[in-house]
Amino acid sequence: MDKNASLADQLRESIEESIATGTLTPGAPLDEVELARQYKVSRTPVREALLQLAATGMVDMRHRRGAAVAELGARRLIEMFEVMAELEAMCGRHASRRMSDEERVELLAAHRACEAARSDGDADRYYHLNEHFHHLIYAGSHSEFLREQALALSRRLRPYRRLQLRVKGRLGASYSEHQAVVDAIIAGEGDVAAQALRAHVVVQGERFADLMAALAHWQASQPTPAESAMS
Structure with missing residues (x-):
């Protein structure tokens, strides 16, 4: 190598x-x-x-x-979240039909791990567990091309998906949305799973305003290059 x-x-x-x-x-x-x-x-x-x-x-x-x-400008960001929502919806629809029993058990375990982080109010730990949860759904689609595309865009949106979880009340809302996704996949209800994932991922209205506010606060809290050089 x-x-x-x-x-x-x-x-x-x-x-x-x-x-x-x-x-x-x-x-x-x-x-x-x-x-x-x-x-x-x-x-x-x-x-x-x-x-x-x-x-x-x-x-x-x-x-x-x-x-x-x-x-990323606001327009570009919202477009990317719209595409991400559709990719995840496709993954959920396929996963509801194609996941093995073992994969469903693993998805349930990942969901429960998210619950523990949510209860602790640990946004950073929840983010990593949440990422694993979504990756299991990508893999469970059993479509390698779809999985690759979902992973690529998910990586691009990582900073912004992580920021969303720092918005007040978002951890609890995210976990509740996960529950709807899990229930649909376990029941084999592809259209319901797709709809639940689409709603979970897309950023519109109040959620978009919250993300922009969180991004502005995050950027304002970071040191300037000159300050970083002095530290």
């Missing part, structure tokens, strides 16, 4: 996680020299990691200005 390729994959995952958790905010510059120093590597795997992230849309490669965390 090529050492640089393997290292680049590790760096991509680490940078992607920093973007998803808000450590790197939309528009933040990604300096190759600084990242190489931070991760104690050469610039070659850093450059490859940034190119990988650019291919997924998480990073913008700007001519003569280097790389930066991609910024």
Whole structure:
């Protein structure tokens, strides 16, 4: 295995996680020299990691200005959530017919794990368990192409899906919506599962306003590049 390729994959995952958790905010510059120093590597795997992230849309490669965390306008963001909702609806419809008994048991276990995090009010832990819950539904569709497309867009929306869970009352609402999804899949009701997942994922009206407010608060709470350099 090529050492640089393997290292680049590790760096991509680490940078992607920093973007998803808000450590790197939309528009933040990604300096190759600084990242190489931070991760104690050469610039070659850093450059490859940034190119990988650019291919997924998480990073913008700007001519003569280097790389930066991609910024999404409100219109683009809502369009992406609309597509995500349809992909998840398709996954749920297929999963309700195709999941094995073992896969249904695993989905129920993931749902119960989310309940524990919800009860603790732990939004970050709930987010990771929630992600696993959705990934099980993608896999349960038994359509590899559909699963790949859902995973790719889900990764792109990670920072924003995570932010939603920090909105007051959203953990409880999310868990209740999961319950409707689980019930439909276990009962083999494909159309009901699709409708429940579509409603769970799409961001419209009040939910969109809440997401925009959370995003504005998140960005305002992050240090400027100058402040980060001084810390």
